[in-house]
Amino acid sequence: MPDRRLRTVDLARVVGLSTQQIRNYEDAGVLPAAGRTESGYRVFGEVHRHALLAYRALVRGYGPVTAARIMRTVHDGDVPAALALVDEAHAGLHGERTALRATGEAMEALARQAPEADGTRAARGLRIGEVARLLGVRTSALRVWEAAGLIAPPRERGTRYRLYGPSDVRDARIVHSLRRGHYLFAQIRPVLAELRQEGGSEAALRSALAARAQTLTARTRAMLAGAGRLHAYLEIVSAAGTTTGSTAGGPGPSAR
Template structure:
């Protein structure tokens, strides 16, 4: 594969990773590879270092993506190892945030399945305000009439203060309808479901930014079972990506050494 003195031609390097010779040239131009030497005739001359760089880049791609992998290798070859490692750290931090959101979705599904039914009602709320025990025309038993439920009824069903429901609405987590004429909030079955999800996730100290995508996924999926399928698939994908990132980080460590 190599010629005299351990040198590698462009075609030799391309064969190592199953690439075209043009891709190898592009990688050198992008900084993925260290600068190549040149023969008297102007042909590129590569060595073992270039082969290692190419294999490291290829190992980084599955977990970190082509853009981040390119930036990491470019930083290394520019002598900015700390910057390269900062890019790796940022990618792992983003993956952690995805896992937090995934955990939130799992906890939301447990709440919808009624697994937290034994937990005592939480009336601490998420903001100041007095409990509103008034019931609308549908009574306190939780039955949804033609116009839905009023805020006091939903607060009693979910086990929070009405002020908490208002805070969640201001944060964009709940979007109840409004009654014509009076302007009173009207909650349908999906709104009550969303309120239960928010309560469960707030009890686990999840931030609004983690709760919002869970509700978006639930509304998009249309049912808790569809969301459960999506969550399980996402969990498998995150696990596979984590393993790919570990492999890529190991290759980068070996290259830096």
């Protein structure tokens, strides 16, 4: 069956876009190059419709920037590089899940290990040796964590001794717990930032984590749907034996 010819307006109606947006997509490489009539009008085909549907599906999961890069790379004829962009996006999402899990684990550890008595003692300010004994670590570990920017206990006036308040002890507990779980400093920083952003409130952080988990799940499903559309489009492109799908020029419906 010959490829059905589509005018610019026909393609725009597929997803409710303007004809100008379709032209922009072609110019940006999001769509393969269109065929042209002898008078210079664009002529699209089914391959363009599938490309448009694939791009719109990718946008929902990968965002417009990554989706456009993927489609441009496909139309440049480098499918492996396009798939590498997909892999990179999934790896980024996995990193977000890892950080989310680390934050949840830190919160659970905090609930198990931080009795109220600790907060009472820390309220007056604990010296580094006291915190080290409380956590069961060396003072050198606390200094390394401080040098890495994970904790920042204030200094006592005059003596310049470190004084750990309740929030400092909490942060040290979280670092200690995650380090025991083999988390890297780079993975621990966003956990602490998340807790501080919520004003130190465990309830607020738990609520934020639950919302973040739902968001990640929705993104994963959207990425899977987008990847499915991309796979279908690549099959069509492969069957056609071209990455452009251009329609030969000649008389026919026209829309610049």
